[in-house]
Amino acid sequence: MSADESNTGDRTRCAECGAAQPGPDGLCASCSPTVIRDPDEEPLTETVAEVTRPDGYAGPAQIAHFRVIRKLGAGGMGTVLEAEDEKMNRRVALKVMARHQALSDKAEKRFEQEAWIAGRLDHPNLVKVYERGGWEELSYFSMELVHGGSLADVIRNLKERGRDDRFDVTFGTGEYVLWAMKRMIEAARGLQYAHEKGVVHRDIKPMNLLLTERSELVKIADFGLAIEEEVTRLTSAGEVLGTLIYMAPEQLMGKQDIDARADIYALGVTLFEMLTLDFPYTGKTRQMYVNAVLSGEARRPSKLNERVGRDLEVVIGKAIEREPRDRYATIAEMADDLEAVLQHRPIKARPSKTAERVVKWARRQPFRAALVALLLVGGPLLAVLGNRAVELRRLSREQSIERFEVEVRRLWQQDRLGEVLAPVSEILRLDPDNLSALHTRSEARATLGSQTDDPVEKQRLCDAAVTDAERIVELEPDAAWAYRVKAWVLDKVGRGDEAAEATRLAESLRPEEPTANDLFFEGKFALTAGNYQEAVDLFSESLALRPSRPVLLSARASAHEELGNLADAIQDHRVVLALNPEDFESMANLGRLLIESGAIEEGERYIDRALELAPGESSIHENLSNLAMIRGREATASGDVEGAAGHFKQAEGHAREALALDAEGIWSRINLGASLMEQNRLLEAPDEALIDEAVDHYEAAIERLEALPGQAQGSEIAAAQVNSCDALIQARRLERALGLCREVTETLPDEPVGYYNLAGVLALLGRHDESLAALERDLELGDADWQYLEADAWFESLRDDPRFRDLLKRMKTAAGEDA
Known part of the structure; x- marks a missing residue:
């Protein structure tokens, strides 16, 4: 029989190290806080939370003025009882020093320290300690009784049943992600208070994060391993304390200079576990787990739960960095970033860049890093560098594709189909089998070909459109949507018989349960055809099958906006940014829609951030021009002529910058004309030069709108006509203004x-x-x-x-x- 087997069978010795006098969980005082437990095993560590199956209690029925009701839990540092405080007439949690632990001076000091430290901390997110004392050689302290269980209970229920009925949360839903973030923010605020008082908890884990039953408020319990940063610590050199899975690397290495950043790490691991029901690192044995933490790379939570957006993943990654200096400097910074994610605001933490990851890899594996530095011409090194080069090229290609996709969407929304062809062809050069790009190019070519009067160009564009559609069918021969695309293109280019055959094939392949791609492309057809509610429904069905896809959310936001559902469009853009905080297009659109809905300050912040990300994007300058116009009109209404003039001048500047970046920008011309006319209104006498330039810009915008391939929206033309009419009236060119005004009332009755x-x-x-x-x-x-x-x-x-x-x-x- 092996030593391990012997220890397991002998209940008078610690199952982990063989020491005498194990606690109720079979472990000695040193091993009990550090062992990795099976996540499904009923926890024995102390807790103030009420449990539904209390352990048997064989101790005294009365301890001092506390009448014992039942045992709530036990662990290496004592037993927790539910009791009636007969002096104060209230229910409390009573923590009593375990008899076997009372023989240890160090354990007794820790127990007294927990009572003393927790007793002087008073915060809504910390379990309150009422009093401490002794009775018949036992030490005790009474605490606030929290009835809602712990986050460990919630995680266990989610693992077993996928939901927790007490708090009405279901794993895999967006609502649960929000709920988890709120609980972590509460815990972080409680730790922030403790840290500001000089106290580090050192044992943050789900079991020590209790929940009030009604308000679902987190309260941090068990300061048994807490330290005061300004006093001598009880921990001996090299002694490891804490629950291993949640312990920071510096704790695992037994370092003495443990500070508040260890709690940040533990809270990050807890949040990771809440969102994935798993841990950042894996290891079959205790040592393998420690090795993974000290030298491996943490798993990405989004790979385990696609509901975890990019910003949230960055926050978790920042919190669980191996080196304390790479984590958040304070728990308050982590809480602030979590609140920013919750409120769809930009976070301060940034993802690790490639160079930073290489440096961190070298820190984790210094021997390997040194070997790489020495073997500059070694074959293995060339393979590593080759793989890294391939990965870098892949990342670079994906980033380029993202940039071109943004450009394609912008041009498509402006009906500038001729200009769409260049960026969409660049996408296909980088990724020849990109289905979305093939679909976009085939539709653009077919539309342009059907409208041109040049027979040679018509033939070229129509043939190319059909070629793209046929390539889609080659790539997706069993997909109904692929034949729908082909049918649409063939019909557009005038090949009706072939279109009918493609439609028949599409119907024959239509599955009883459509795929996410079927629904996505059906939604795109509906959006193009102006069937916006149908598009919303189809995109929503597709999202139900493939949640958290930015392209689907952006498309649905466009449909919502066309329907006038600004709140829904805003929400979709917020989710896109939660998934991809660098998506400047969604950021700018979100800012624009917020401004339109009256949330001007918040909208301005998003547009300013979009400008930081993409200073050369003309549409962002258009949005800033719009914003300055709103500010100017507000100033005018309040009688602030000087302020109004400044805002209108700023609007003019942004409009000119937008036109410098994109001379074809229709709304930039309308904005420029409007800013000039508003400046003219503030003058004592009309400025003919300003009016003439404004009219020129309006007429250029109208001309471009009327010349667009496809049908330009009448409302856009009318908007330009309204502004032009206003300018002509101010210039007293009345007969010309009269004709334009009548056209507007006919277009927009x-x-x-x-x-x-x-x-x-x-x-x-x-x-x-x-x-x-x-x-x-x-x-x-x-x-x-x-x-x-x-x-x-x-x-x-x-x-x-x-x-x-x-x-x-x-x-x-x-x-x-x-x-």
């Missing part, structure tokens, strides 16, 4: 602004009856801004008309004000 401008032109022309009729329509459509109308110089000739005064009164009533 339900928008009040067109009728307001039309009324202004007619009033200036002296056609008062027609002007009042247009104002009536403006009011019918919801315009109740009577103050603006009353002060507007366009309607000076109507001031004394009783019909005009009556209309003003009705506008006041519509605005909810006394007439």
Whole structure:
């Protein structure tokens, strides 16, 4: 029989090291806190949490003024009982020094230290210690009784059943990820308080993170291994204390200079476990696990749970860095970053760069690093470097593809299909079998080919579109969506019979349960066709099968925006950024939508961050120009003429910068014209040069919109026409303005602004009856801004008309004000 087997069978000795006097878990005081336990094993470590199957209790029924109700748990450092405090008439958790431990002076000092340290800490996220004392040679202290169990209980339930009914959380859902982050933020804030008081816990783990039953608030328990950073420690040189899986590398190595960063590491491991139901490192034996921690690479939580977004993964990675200097400097910084992830704000931590990973690898494996440095021409080294070079090339290719995909989406959204071909062809040069790129290029080529009047170019584009569609079918011969793409392209280029055959094949291959790709491409068809609600439904179904895909979320956000569901579009962009914090396109779109929905300050932060990531992106300057226009109009309304002028000048600058980056930018021209006209309004006398330039930009925008391949949205043309009409009215070019205003009311018959401008032109022309009729329509459509109308110089000739005064009164009533 081996020594290990002997120890296992002899219950009078520690199962780990063979020492005498084991605790109730079969381990001595030194081994009990460090052993790796089976995650499914019922924990014996002390806890203040209430359990449903209490262990038997054979001790005294009364300890001092505490009436013992039942035993809650036990471990190497004592027994925890539920008791009635008869002095204070309250239920408490009573921790009593275990009799076998009382024989150890060091253990007794630790017990007294726990009571003393925890007793002077008072924070909502820490278990409160009420009093400490002694009774018949036993030491005890009473604590707040927490009824909700521990995070270890939640993790155990999730492993067994996939959900925890007490707190109504289900593993694998986005809601659970949010719940886990909130609990970790609470724990971090409690540790922040302790650290600020000079106390390091040293044994953070799920079992010591208790939950209140009603508020689900985390409370940190068990300061038995805590140290005060400013006093002499009880730990001897080389002594290892803590629960091994959650112990920081410096603790595993028995170092004495343990500081608050060890708690940061432990909380990071706990969060990793909560989100994956697994650990960052693996090892079949105790030593193998320690070796993995000291020299291996931590696993990525997103590989175990795809609900873990990129930012959240960065936070966890930062917390569990091997070297303390590479972790968060304080637990408060970790909590701040977790709150930023929760609120979809940028985090401060950054992913490790390649060079940094190499340095860290050298720290972990100095012998191997030195060997690599020496064997500069060795064959094995060349293989390693070759593999690294391949990996770097792969990463570089993926990053290039991402950049081109962003450009493709931007141009596609602006209906600039001719310009889409260059970046999408670059994607296919880097990745010839990229299905999404093949689909995009085939659709762009087919659309362009169907619209050109040049027969040679038409033939070239149509043939190329069909070739792309056929390549998709080659790559996905059993996918219904591939034949749908081919059918659409063939129909677009006028080959109806072949399109009908492809449609028949698509129907024959349609699965009873469509795949994520089927649903994604069906959604793209619906989006292109303007069936936005159908697109939302299809993208949502695809996401249900393949959660957390940024391309799907971005596409659904576009459909939501077209439907006017800004809140849903905003949420999708937030999730995209949680998955990929460097996606400047989603960042800029999120900022723009937040501004449109009234959250201007938050929107501005996202757009500023997008500009940092992509200073050469014209659409971001467009967004900043829009923002400056909003600021300028707010300043104008408040009477701050100087401030308004500054904002409008800033809007002009961003619009010009956008045009310098992209001369075809339609909205940049509209923004530039609008900024010039707003500056003109602030002048005492009209500036003809400003007005002329503004009109030129509006007309250029209209010309480009009308020339776009495909159908430009009438609302976009009308927006340019409204602005141009306004400029022409200010310049008193009334007949030309009149024609434009009528076009706007025909294009957008339900928008009040067109009728307001039309009324202004007619009033200036002296056609008062027609002007009042247009104002009536403006009011019918919801315009109740009577103050603006009353002060507007366009309607000076109507001031004394009783019909005009009556209309003003009705506008006041519509605005909810006394007439």
